[in-house]
Amino acid sequence: MRCANRSTFATKLLHWEYWPTWVIYFPVFFYYLFLSIKARSFFFFTATNPEMEMGGLYNCSKYKQLKSIPDTFKPITLYVAANSPWALVQSRIAEKKLDYPLIAKPDRGERGRGVALLRNAKQLAAYLQESQVDFLVQEYIESPFEAGVFYYRLPEEASGAIPSLVVKAFLTVTGDGLSSVEELIFRIPRARLVAKALLNRSDMDASEILPAGTKKILEPIGNHNRGTTFLDGNRLISSELLNFFDALSYRLPNFHYGRFDLKAPSKVAFTNAEGIKILEVNGVNAEPAHIYDPNARFFTGVRTLLRHWQLIYTISLQNRKLGIKPATLKQAWKHFKVWKNRK
Numbered sequence: 626m627r628c629a630n631r632s633t634f635a636t637k638l639l640h641w642e643y644w645p646t647w648v649i650y651f652p653v654f655f656y657y658l659f660l661s662i663k664a665r666s667f668f669f670f671t672a673t674n675p676e677m678e679m680g681g682l683y684n685c686s687k688y689k690q691l692k693s694i695p696d697t698f699k700p701i702t703l704y705v706a707a708n709s710p711w712a713l714v715q716s717r718i719a720e721k722k723l724d725y726p727l728i729a730k731p732d733r734g735e736r737g738r739g740v741a742l743l744r745n746a747k748q749l750a751a752y753l754q755e756s757q758v759d760f761l762v763q764e765y766i767e768s769p770f771e772a773g774v775f776y777y778r779l780p781e782e783a784s785g786a787i788p789s790l791v792v793k794a795f796l797t798v799t800g801d802g803l804s805s806v807e808e809l810i811f812r813i814p815r816a817r818l819v820a821k822a823l824l825n826r827s828d829m830d831a832s833e834i835l836p837a838g839t840k841k842i843l844e845p846i847g848n849h850n851r852g853t854t855f856l857d858g859n860r861l862i863s864s865e866l867l868n869f870f871d872a873l874s875y876r877l878p879n880f881h882y883g884r885f886d887l888k889a890p891s892k893v894a895f896t897n898a899e900g901i902k903i904l905e906v907n908g909v910n911a912e913p914a915h916i917y918d919p920n921a922r923f924f925t926g927v928r929t930l931l932r933h934w935q936l937i938y939t940i941s942l943q944n945r946k947l948g949i950k951p952a953t954l955k956q957a958w959k960h961f962k963v964w965k966n967r968k
Contacts, residue, residue: 629732632817649927649930653931667957668939669698670938672950673944674880674909675879676880679909679952684733688702691903693877700766704761704865707757709753728763729741731758731761732759734760736848736888739756740767742845761893768890772788772858772895773846776870776883778871778881778882779943780943789915791855791915795842795844796842798813798843805833806829806830807832810823815854815893822851829843883888886903891938912933
């Protein structure tokens, strides 16, 4: 175990994608202060996406954004209030014609916390009982292709741009016919980082021996902090994709900046903007996630984050000229207290 701990520490130290958020954002914070002084508001970013709570920085309702997206472009989604009666939840699932497995996630949450793949009614009942917050139940899209498309559109422009595209590679092991799943996990640096969470899952058989060449997805939730690899997919950006997200952005009231997390039937279908299903929409809290590609460089990532905060500033400035005001200190404090009480 000591050897595994040393190996985990070395992996985190040598790969900046695992460094603490405060280290990555330390230089960004000073740039944010500079922009705040220029804007004469510490909350200038809230004018970027004025219909999203705090511009989408935190404690933003996922369901509110998904409601504006046509059903064709999103999975079937059910909003469940905290402490809802189990019979009511079952009835609504039947009404929506949802089948297991299902995805459950907090309506207001970040970085994959609380997201679960539920394979049967018993697991959903347990999730409902344990959850202290409102959550979403979503149709599980089986496709292995998942991506995050970063999009922005200046208020003064009719069309926007896609400056970042990340393709998500799920954490997977390949059997050799001899080793257990647990042994395979500890051979992969990325898997070792989340080994405890993986092995504690009720649906994980650590002693299972996979036949040689057989692949097993260890984590079906596409979040970086749960072992998913973020790959730079900027080469996939196409005119078809830009046209798709241009049109979609107009469906979201006053939306100008953020990331769409999605699934598609295949890479080819995605590039042609076919069969896309939007899983959730993120606002100014969204990162151009291609910077976390294992081959990306730290200072390149920081420069990218700085450029994106310049974009946030520019969009907010243009929106203010249209009469949209950023949040006041009183409004920001009220929102913060609501967020703290929900945690």
